[in-house]
Each structure stands twice: as structure tokens, then as C-alpha cells.
Amino acid sequence: MNKDRSELLLASIKRLLRRGATKQLKNILKKTHMADLSGVFRELSPDNRQKLFDLIDSPEEKGILFSKLEESTFVDFVKTLQVENLVDIFEQMPADDAAELLNRLDEDTSDQILQKMKNEDSTSVEHLMSYGDDTAGSIMVPDFVALQEDMGAREVIEALQNKYLDVEMPFYIYVTDEYGKLVGVSSLRQLVVVHPEKPLKEFMATDLVTVRPYMDREEVAKLVSKYDYLALPVVDDDNKMVGIVTVDDVIDVLHDSATEDILRMAGVGEDFVETQTIFRGTRIRLPWLFASFLGGVAAFFIIGGFEESLTKYTSLAAFIPVIMGMGGNIGTQSSTIVVRGLATGKINVRDFGQVVSKELAIGFILGIVYGLFIGVVASVAYREEVYFLQLAVSVGLAVLSSMAVAALVGSVIPLFFEKVKIDPAVATGPFVTTSVDIVSVLCYFSIATALLGI
């Protein structure tokens, strides 16, 4: 649904709510996907949210709406509902979605809901909740088809049609041995092309990719994406299947994790804070900026050490911004490439020498280009001074060294963090900007002091 259509939907729903046109609202709700309604929901007053929500007939649809709402909207809205009304909705939801949503609520509320849910439903939800937020376990579903290896193709098809009706999408038929251990997998298509009496073990594929329930879900997402599977089996220590992770849950993880990475790189937390309070937004950004503050203070003391040079040649001050800016920007470019390369697997710590020397080369070439540019600006601006040539050369060399060093630092730091197993996306930003600031200023004033013979 594009922007115009979603604005239109919002406008009509608001108008109908004002008029209390229940019948028309119900009609609209029937034709609207809950994913679209979630956008409308965000823009409504608490009162109107309640009214609209009550008009949704099925608890399944209400559940889909819940899982499509933004975290803060969901939490705010659920607070206004009675626990009794929630129980029914959570019972009808897929267990993995229910677990994820209940984890977002405070413990009191989620406990109350779980207690009132049917035993069989709450058990499987609590089981998933126990794996913790970022694991394969938290996004797996218990609905899969697992059959014994001796079963023939025809028997399997019959079982699918009778016993496994509740499995929404039987992507794969998993095959177990007599002890219940996972030994193979077959696709629906294979079932219909082989001889009806052929047992699973004779045509199943045995090169399985499996995951454990405690595996990080970003890792799981990468596996699904790498091997192009529609689902991966989750197995316990005995190689018995406990669930599957399907591609649609993985899409959300990939989507979220890329955004998380970007936000972490800029030092603005993992979650998307824009929908949260000013106070939280401030608190999260404080530490990253503190690193930059320390770098600035260090630069202050360095420049203070060159006071004599500055008194003699005040014009030196005017070039500080361009030298720091050029260094800072190329440092960010190099570190972005390396951090992202490491995250997507396109760069490996093994490639250290190759990556760093390449970044250094690029920094050097760009440093020569922009060093010449700024040298020309300096010599034109100060053409009437006797020291104009020395100044131009100093500034040019300072840009060159600042850019080369920044490219070097920007590529070495994330590789170093990866090596010592610290997430490069978190740590790289502050270290790179801080050290580039310090190095740029130091290079500049050392070169200028030497060349101008102060």
C-alpha cells in the first residue's frame, strides 16, 4: 500500500469514527489487511483505537494487528485492555508471535495472560519465551511435519492430507529414524514424482543444515539467506527436532538487524528510539558523544602546545576545519566499508593485509588530490605573504597525512575489534572519530611548525 492510499485509508477511518458509522467501518476492516491497519492505528487517539479495535471480529485478525504494531504503540494500547479480552487473542496466535509479544509486556501482565490461557497453549508459549529474545528458539514454530524413514511416498501424502492439516505450509517433510532423530528431508515435489511405495529413506536428502535453539537468530537468518531454504529445522542436543524457523520470520530479523547495525554505528542504540521519549533518546546518545568530546579535549591540549606557532601565524587556525573534516569523512567511509564487509561476510579478518593496504592506497590517492586542492586555495588566499608557499605546502601535506592515516585507522580498528570478538558496529565509530581528530591536529601542527620554521 503506497503512501497516498494509506493516507486515504486513515482519512476515511477518522471520518467514519467521527460519524460513528459502525457498519461502514466494519466493511472497511473486512477489506483491509492488518498490516495496513497498523499504520492507521498509530495515528489514532486512545479512544478511537479502542473503538476501532472492538469492531474487528476475529481474534486471529486482532492477533495479526498486534504483531504488526510498533512496539511502543502495542505496549501502550495493551495497557488499556482487560486481561480477559487479551487471553482469547493470544490463544489464537502462532506460538512464536505470542511469545515475542508477551516478552514485550511487563512480567505481571504477561503472567496474568499466560495463567488464563488454555494449558496446552500457554505451555508452548512459555517454552518459547524461555529461550530468550534473540535466539532461534524465540522465532521457531512447533508446526512441522516429521515422519519415519520407512514410510512410503503414498502413505506420506495421505498423512499430509489427514494428520497435518494444521501445518500451514508444509515446505519440507522431515525424516526421522526409529529413535526420533532427524536423518533427512524431502520436498513435496519429490513425493509426487517417486514411486508411491518407495520409502522416504531411499529418496530423502541427507545433507541437512540444522540449528540449535540457543543459536543467535541473526546467525539463523544468515543461514536461511545463504542456502535459500524456506525453513530450517531446530534440533536439540540429541538431534531431535523441536521446531522449525521459517523464512518469513527470518525476513523480519534481517530487516531489523541491518537497521540495528546502522543505528549502532552512529551510536544511537540498537532499537529504533524515535518512537520513544526524549529522555531515552538523550541517554542513549550520551556515551558515544563522550568519546568525541574526549577527542576534542585532546585536540585542544595539542593545539595549546603549539600556541607559539599560532601566535605567529594566526592563519593556521583557519585550516583546522578542512583538515579535520577531510580526515573524519574518509575515516568514516573506510570504517563503514569494513564494518559492513565484516557483517555481510564479504571481508574476513584473514584479509587484513589486503583490506588495509587497499584503504591506505585509496586514502593516499584522495589525500594527494585534496591536498593539492587545498594547497591551491591556501596559496591564492595568502599570495601576498612571503611565507605563502610554506603555508600551502604545510596545509596540503597535513590534508594528505590526515586522510591517509584516517583511512588506515578506519580500516584497522574494525578489523581489530572483530579479531578480539567485540562487535565492530558498536565500537568502531567513537574510536575512529576520536583518534582521527587527534591525529589530524597533531599532523597538521607538527608539519606546519617544522616547515614554517617556528
Place this chain on the structure above:
Amino acid sequence: MNKDRSELLLASIKRLLRRGATKQLKNILKKTHMADLSGVFRELSPDNRQKLFDLIDSPEEKGILFSKLEESTFVDFVKTLQVENLVDIFEQMPADDAAELLNRLDEDTSDQILQKMKNEDSTSVEHLMSYGDDTAGSIMVPDFVALQEDMGAREVIEALQNKYLDVEMPFYIYVTDEYGKLVGVSSLRQLVVVHPEKPLKEFMATDLVTVRPYMDREEVAKLVSKYDYLALPVVDDDNKMVGIVTVDDVIDVLHDSATEDILRMAGVGEDFVETQTIFRGTRIRLPWLFASFLGGVAAFFIIGGFEESLTKYTSLAAFIPVIMGMGGNIGTQSSTIVVRGLATGKINVRDFGQVVSKELAIGFILGIVYGLFIGVVASVAYREEVYFLQLAVSVGLAVLSSMAVAALVGSVIPLFFEKVKIDPAVATGPFVTTSVDIVSVLCYFSIATALLGI
């Protein structure tokens, strides 16, 4: 496959290649997924690549390897192969993968391959290639199940088992009217739960989400992710189906597009250039840095205008880095949040006032915090000068105004670009850094000159 295992695989394959142990190599190849082999391939010499490649038996597997190789490795390797050997591989590949890979080769080579392919294969590949790189058409497959609305459930199941064996994963059964127009969709599960004689039109779902072949594939990916579908039908202007886009192709698009966004924001191009030449890497980064260069030159002229102040109070120069750094960093944070929020749909241009005022508030609060910090540093460092208080207040106010303005600029600029339909990820970075640099320096020297009474 984790890093240790992939290093192990590389080591064994290298050793066996040295020994010329063909039989063992063939054994390993049989057990290794081509997605894993692609990592090994990158590390081998051209000679060894050729040897290993020749040992892969089936053209299907070779095709999977091709599609898993990085673009540059793929292009380099294909150059060393005979066109005759390629034809077979491309014929066996899914049409969408073949189209994508052929688009990467130079026109001469891809034309030669297409000419030698069987007519039916090359036609469908050329058709997909004609849609252009980033469209839904380029990632769709022509393998789908579409049946007339009058068919009964049992008839449909029989058709699936007989006629549609070549459809790898019949996620959905699409339903057409007598003119071949798409009117509904049914799932496999529905087919087996309804009465066998019930016609499709009586139980199909009619709220369809369809896409056009020329739609941007990132948009398609967002739709799949939003609605949790496993596939979306692609229809032409007459609402006739021309293909489907499946979730596994969309995963790759989402993965790539997040990385593209990050790289664009840092001004290092869209594609991952680390695997390419130094020359290209340099050329791509040049323009972004030029914006930063212009900002630096502007700052140079501004500072030049305050030469009198600087001559009188040389110490002013020492605070330039911290003021620019704090402004620059918070500007990056704000713009990252807004650019990312716009890309993921969590922020809307409609929310302009709310988003900007929040960022401004955060910038203001953080500006007060760090303004106080830097004020303390300044008054301690210059406690013996008579003007220490004025200096401390100037510097503190400069940090405050620089941070507040940077947060404002950092949030307004991407929202503005979104409004005028320019991709905020591309344009935001240079504009924000450049304008923050200029504004910071201007605020600082204006405040200092006024307060110090120069």
C-alpha cells in the same frame, strides 16, 4: 557454516588440489553446498578454480555456484571459460538467476551465450533481462500455478500432481477468470479442507496484493515482508499474471538494500566496492568528499573573517576541533535516525514537526551537558587569564548552539529530500556535514567575538 569449518574446508581442498587427489575432491564436492564452496572459490588461484570447477558433475550445481559467487569473482572466472561450456549451465538455471548473471557479463559474451541456448530457454531469460536490473520483473519466475475459478478442489489437487510437477514450491494456487485475469488465490491447505467438488471461486481469497513488472524490487521486498507472503503475483496492465516473486529472492534484495543504504549514507557507492579496484574505490568516494571539502573551504573563509579576534585571543583556535566534532557527531546521529526511519517506514514526512522538534530537544539537552563540560575545561585551562569567564561561556554556548543546530539540520535535511523525492540516503550525508561545519564555525566566532568584546 561457521568460520572454523569454512577455513577447514578451504585447507582440505587446497591440500587435495596440490596432491591432485581427484577422487577425494569429488567426494567433498558431493557433500558440500555450493553456497559454502563459493567462499572457497574466492581464495583459489585461477588454475585451481578451473580444476575444481571441472570436477563438479551437474550443470545445475555449477549454476548454483555461479549465483552464489561474488560479482567480481564470477565475472573474472567466466572470462576463463569457453562459451560452449557455459550454455549448458545457463540452460539449467532458473530463468531469473540466469537473467541476473547474464546482466553482469559484457554484452558480447551474454549475447553469444543466449544465441547458443535452446530457443525456449533463451526467450524467457531475454524477456526477464529486458525489465532492467532493479525491477520486480528481473527477479520473478514464470513457474506458478494458475487455474480457472470453476475448477473443483479435487480437480485442482490432481492438476497439481500431474501438470505442475515442474513448479518447485506451489505456495499458492492463483485463480483466474474466463479471460485469464487474476481474481483470487487459494492455499494448499484450503484445498484439502473444503469439499472436493467445491469450485475455487467459492473459497478463494480475493484481497490480493499484486505487483507490476516494472516496480522497484525494493518496494516488492517491503510488501512481501510487510504482509508475510511467501510469494507475490506479478501482473501486466490487463491484470494477467506474468510471474511470481518468491520470498527467497526477496531476502537477498532486503539484505543487499540495507547494505546499499549504509554504503550510500557514507558516500561509498551502492555496490560493495571492497572487492574491486583501488581506482574504482577512489573514484566513487571523490564526490562525497568534495562536499566536505567545500564545507572546509567555507569554514576557512569564515574564520579568515574573524582574524582580528584570533590575533587577540589565539586560544580560540584550540576549541575549533571540539565544537566541530560535537556538532558533526550529533548531526550524524540525527540524520542516521531519520534516514533509517524513513527507509523502514517508522517515520513519515507527515511527522515532520514531531520528529524535528524531538531531535532539536535532544540536541539542546545534550548541548547543555557538553557545553557545561567544555566550559569547565576552558575555565580551568585559562583560570589565570582575566577573560577566562567570557571565554568559557563563549565556548560553552558555541557547543550548545552547534549541537542544537546540527540536530535540527540533521533531521530537517533528510525529511526535505524525502519530500522532494530525492533518496535521503544518498544526499543527506554531504549536506549535513558540510552545513554543520559551516554553522558551527560561524556560531562559535560570532559568539566569542561578541562576548569577548573584540
